[in-house]
Amino acid sequence: GDSVTQMEGPVTLSEEAFLTINCTYTATGYPSLFWYVQYPGEGLQLLLKATKADDKGSNKGFEATYRKETTSFHLEKGSVQVSDSAVYFCALSEANSGYALNFGKGTSLLVTP
Amino acid sequence: DAMVIQNPRYQVTQFGKPVTLSCSQTLNHNVMYWYQQKSSQAPKLLFHYYDKDFNNEADTPDNFQSRRPNTSFCFLDIRSPGLGDAAMYLCATRSGNTQYFGPGTRLTVL
Numbered sequence: 001g002d003s004v005t006q007m008e009g010p011v012t013l014s015e016e017a018f019l020t021i022n023c024t025y026t027a028t029g030y031p032s033l034f035w036y037v038q039y040p041g042e043g044l045q046l047l048l049k050a051t052k053a054d055d056k057g058s059n060k061g062f063e064a065t066y067r068k069e070t071t072s073f074h075l076e077k078g079s080v081q082v083s084d085s086a087v088y089f090c091a092l093s094e095a096n097s098g099y100a101l102n103f104g105k106g107t108s109l110l111v112t113p
Numbered sequence: 114d115a116m117v118i119q120n121p122r123y124q125v126t127q128f129g130k131p132v133t134l135s136c137s138q139t140l141n142h143n144v145m146y147w148y149q150q151k152s153s154q155a156p157k158l159l160f161h162y163y164d165k166d167f168n169n170e171a172d173t174p175d176n177f178q179s180r181r182p183n184t185s186f187c188f189l190d191i192r193s194p195g196l197g198d199a200a201m202y203l204c205a206t207r208s209g210n211t212q213y214f215g216p217g218t219r220l221t222v223l
Contacts, residue, residue: 032210032211034211036214041219042216042217043117043119043201043203043214043215043216043217044156044203044205044214045214046211046212046213046214049210049211051210089155089156093210093212095210098161098163098168099144099207099210099212100146100158100161101156101158101212103155103156104155105154105155106153106154106155
């Protein structure tokens with residue numbers, strides 16, 4: 001079945017550092033890929049998405065590119081801020097499973113001043 | 114501006130005392146979901162509605178029920194909460210292939 005694997009956290013970075021959170025997936029069909037962010041005590045917010053190979057999703061300085069050849073959707077940001085501290089979830093959905101979200105385990109990011 | 118609204122944000126109940134969590138949406142989306150998220154874990158799908166068609170995940174305990182009286186509202190009923198049901202409960206709607214989440218209700222069971 002479908003699954004998502006993302007790098008273990010916590011990740012601790014200094015402000016203005018470069019961020020990469022790795023995400024790889026296995027899927028039977030042609031999934032859509034998502035990154036959601038969860039701030040402490042809050043629900044999940046859609047950060048970005050990509051629906052087909054080579055699509056790049058971007059938002060708030062974050063980017064991720066749908067790489068079918070490596071089945072990856074790594075999240076990157078060139079310069080993180082303290083306010084980016086949160087838990088980041090990579091997820092996929094497919095039409096043949098009713099678009100149910102299949103989440104990775106989440107990666108906690110802490111950015112220090 | 115809130116699109117998926119969950120009330121209350123924090124709910125405390127006693128062991129075995131029924132509790133209802135509510136979700137409403139202003140997006141007019143056909144599909145609504147309930148997830149359970151325990152501490153430091155990914156959300157786990159409990160069930161979803163496509164319009165009024167109810168779909169239960171195979172491993173969702175019988176203790177959890179849901180109602181959707183109309184497009185805008187969806188309720189999660191926990192008939193006899195146990196200590197293991199303490200979690201964040203997330204409601205979401207879907208348009209196309211994208212889900213939109215509410216802020217969640219944090220349930221504490223004493």
